[in-house]
Amino acid sequence: MAAESYEPRAIERRWQQVWADERTWEVSNEDDGRPKSYVLEMLPYPSGEPHIGHLKVYSVGDAIAHFKRRTGHRVLHPLGYDAFGLPAENHAIKTGQHPRESTEASIAEFRRQFNDWGVSIDWSRELGTHEPSYYRWTQWLFLRLFENGLAYRKDAAVNWDPVEETVLANEQVIDGRGERSGALVEKRQLEQWFFKITDYADRLLDDLDTIDWPQNVVTMQRNWIGRSEGAQVVFHCDALDADYPVFTTRPDTLFGATFFVMAPEHPDVLKLNDSPEVAEYVRRALTESAEERGAEDREKTGVALGTTATNPVNGEQIPMYVADYVLMEYGTGAIMAVPAHDERDFEFATKHGIEIRRVIESPDGDDELPYSGDGPMVASGRFDGLHNREAFAQIVEWLGSEGKGEPAINYRLRDWLLSRQRYWGCPIPIVHCEQCGMAPVPDDQLPVVLPDIEDYKPKGRSPLAAAEEWVNVDCPKCGAPAKRETDTMDTFVDSSWYFMRYCDARNDQAPWDRDVLASWMPVDQYIGGVEHAILHLMYARFFTKAFADIGLLDVQEPFARLFTQGMVTRDGAKMSKSKGNVVSPRELVDEFGADAARSYILYVGHPAEGGDWNDKGIEGIHRFLARLWRAAADAAANTEPSDGPTGEPTAVLRKAHWAIDKVTTDLGERFATHTAIAAVIELVNEMTKHRDELLATPEGASQYRFAAATAGSLIFPFAPHLGSEVYELLTGRRVWEEPWPEADPALLETDTITIVIQLNGKVVDRFDVAAGIADEELEGLARASEKVGDRLDGREIVKAIVVPGRLVNLVAK
C-alpha cells in the first residue's frame, strides 16, 4: 500500500480479487424492496479475443450499472456468449479443430479479459448459447412456436450464399450479397424453415412508440417493416377466365392504368403464353443474381404476353406483360401499371411504346411526366375534378361495392428464414416421418444434442446429414423409422432470447420462471452497436411478443431503453486488420491499466458518437488518474480523517459540489461520459492548484480531503479500481456500498456572478456583481460602463434587454 507512484495493475488486481472473492456483483432474484434495473450489453460473439468495440460497450454499460447500483437500484448485469456461428465453423473447416474447442478457447480469453477490465458482471448467470443446457431451451422455445403455427416449413425462392453454401435470411443480404461472405447471392427454390414474423408487422411497428430508442434505429425498423396502405384491386383476364388481384398504393390513378405486368416467377405467366420468347425471358430472370436484377439503373426489360386484362374501373382491355421489375415476393406478384404517375412504369411504357395517360393534374401547371404529386383528377370519369386524395377513398369504396377491390395493407417485411445448412448451430428438434410428416421431438427428449462429426465442409446440404447414426431415429409419434431434420438454426435465434435466460439462468425445469422473468424484464438499458438495428433487435422484439402471446411471459417489448454506441476509429478510419490500425485492448490494459483504457474510451467524445483513437490521448487520461492517485495519497498523508468538510466553503469545496452535480446529470440523463470525466479532471486540477493554501488550515485540509474522496467517488463508474482505492484510502469505506453523492444546492450558487455587457449584441464589458442583483441595478451598471460610453459615438441607447444572471444587451441607434 505504500507505493510511491500510481501502479494501476497492482491496484486493479487487488480490487478484482476482492470482487471475485466476495461475489460482489451477484444479485439475487429475491425482491428486497429496491427498484430493479436490468443493464445489458449485447452479448459478444467469441472469436479470437475482445476488440476495442467490446471494451467500449462494457465501459459504457458498466458505468451505467455502477451508477444505478449507487442510486439505490437492485441491478442485474449479466454476460454470456453468442457461441454458435459460421466463423468458428469455417475455422474448423480450415484447421480440423472442432468448433467447440476454438469457441471455448476464445470464451476463456474473453472471460479473462473482461475480468481484467474489472467489469461488474454477475458471473453466476454466465452462459454460452452452444451449451446443451442453453440450446435445450432454444429448441423448447422453437417447439412452442411450431405448435402455435409461428414456425413453419415452406418451399420458397430463397437467398443462397454460394460461398457459405447455406441459405440466408432476407436481412442478411446486403446489396445482393451475403452479409458475411460478400458473395453474390443466388435465388434458389428450396424447402426451408421460417418464423412468421410478418404476423407481427403491425405490432412491431406500433410498439416502437412505447420504447425509448434512438430515433435513427426506430426509423430503420419502420422502413424495414415498410408498411404501405392502399388497395387490392381485381383485374380479370378473359383468356384464362382468371382474376388477378394487384396491390396498389395509388387507387386514385386507376384510370391511368394502361398495362398490366406480372413477375417472371408468377405461376400463370407460362399458362398465358408459353412461347419460346416468354419461356426464355422467365428462365433468364430466375437464374439471375439478386444484385443484377435489383440494380435500379437497370433497363426495364419485359415481354408482351399477347393477352389483355380488364381494368375494373372502366372495363378497358389493357395489354399484359411479364417483366422482372415486378417482384413475386411483394404484393401479389402482379401490378397495374400507371406510366403517367409512376417512374418505373413510365420508363417501361416509353421503351415499349405503351400509352401514357395523365389522370392527375399538377396544381401549379407542371406538365412534366411522370408526376407523383397530388392534384385534381382528369380523364377519370365521374371522379374528374375531385382532388386525388379524396378520390382515393371514394374509388376504393366504389370498388368494394362492386366486389372488385378492398382496402389493403402490404409490408416489405418477409418471414424470417431460420434454417441453415451448416454444422455449428442449434439442431432443429423435428423428425421427418413418412407416415406422420413433421413430428416434434418430445420435450422430455430435449436437447437434441449436436453430434460430433468428421467433415464440416458444407456440400449444399447440412454436414449433419452425414451423421447417419444421429439422423436415423424412430418417429416419436408412430415409432416407424424416420429421419431427423439436419438443418440447424440461424444464430440469431439463439440471441433472440438470451436476455430472458439470464433472469433465471440455472433453471433446469423451464427456460425461465414466469414470475422471476416478470421481476426483471424488460431490460431497462440495452447497449450495443447500431449494426444490430434491424436484425437482432427486430428478431428479439418478435420473440418477446410471440412468447407473450403463447403465455410464457408478460412484457411486450424486451428493451425499454436502447443506447447505440458509435464506432471507435483510428486516423479517421474503421479499425481493421487489413489496414493495420487495430488497437488491442489487451496491450492497452497491460500498458496503462484497465481504468485508463476504459476512461479514455469514454472520454474521446460522446459514446453515442464515434471517436477517433489517439495513442497520446490515453496517456493524458493516465496522467490524470495518476494525479488523482497522488492527490489522494497526499490528502491521506497530510490531513486528518474527518466526517466531512468544515469551515467556510472554499473554491475547491464548491468545485466538488459542482462536479457532483455535473457528473450526476451527465451520466444519469445524457450518457455524456466525456463531459462527466472532464468535470472530475477539473475538480482534481482545482485541488492541485490550491493545495498549499488549503493544507495550511485544518478547515482547508478537511475540504481538500473531501474533494479527493469525492473525486474518487465520482470517477468510480469509469475507473472502478482507482475509485475504490482512493475512496478507501480516505474514508476507510467501500465506494460501491456508498450512496451516490448529492450536491448541496447552497454550494452550487456563488456569491458573485459575472455579467456580460453587450452593445448591439457584441460583448464590450464584463462586471462581477453580487448574485441576486436586481434587473434595474444591472441595467444601470451597464449604462454607466465606461467601455459602453467610449463606443457610443454619439448614438443613443434606445433599449436595454436584461437576462437575469447572465447579461445586459444595450441597443443603440
Add this chain to the structure above:
RNA sequence: GCCCGGGUAGCCGAAUUGGUCCAGGCAGCGCGCUUAAAACGCGUGACCCCACGGGGUGUGCGGGUUCGAAUCCCGUCCCGGGCACCA
C-alpha cells in the same frame, strides 16, 4: 434518387432552453524543478491589425429572422449512416 445524422482551434471535442464561442484532453511553445533527462508543476494556446491601452474578424459557404444565432428558417457544398425496381 429518397430518409436520417454531422461540419466549432493543428487534432479529439465543450457550449444541456436562442444569451460570455471554444470547458477538458492531445499536440505545440515558454518557464520552473533537475548536473542532465524523464517524470512532475506552472504559464501560453483561433486569425488579422496595433500606438501594447486595445481594435477588428471568426462555428463549411451564401442569405434571412431576432436586441442577440454554433443553436431557428431558406438555399448551397462537403462528410458519415440507412433504404433503394416494395407498386
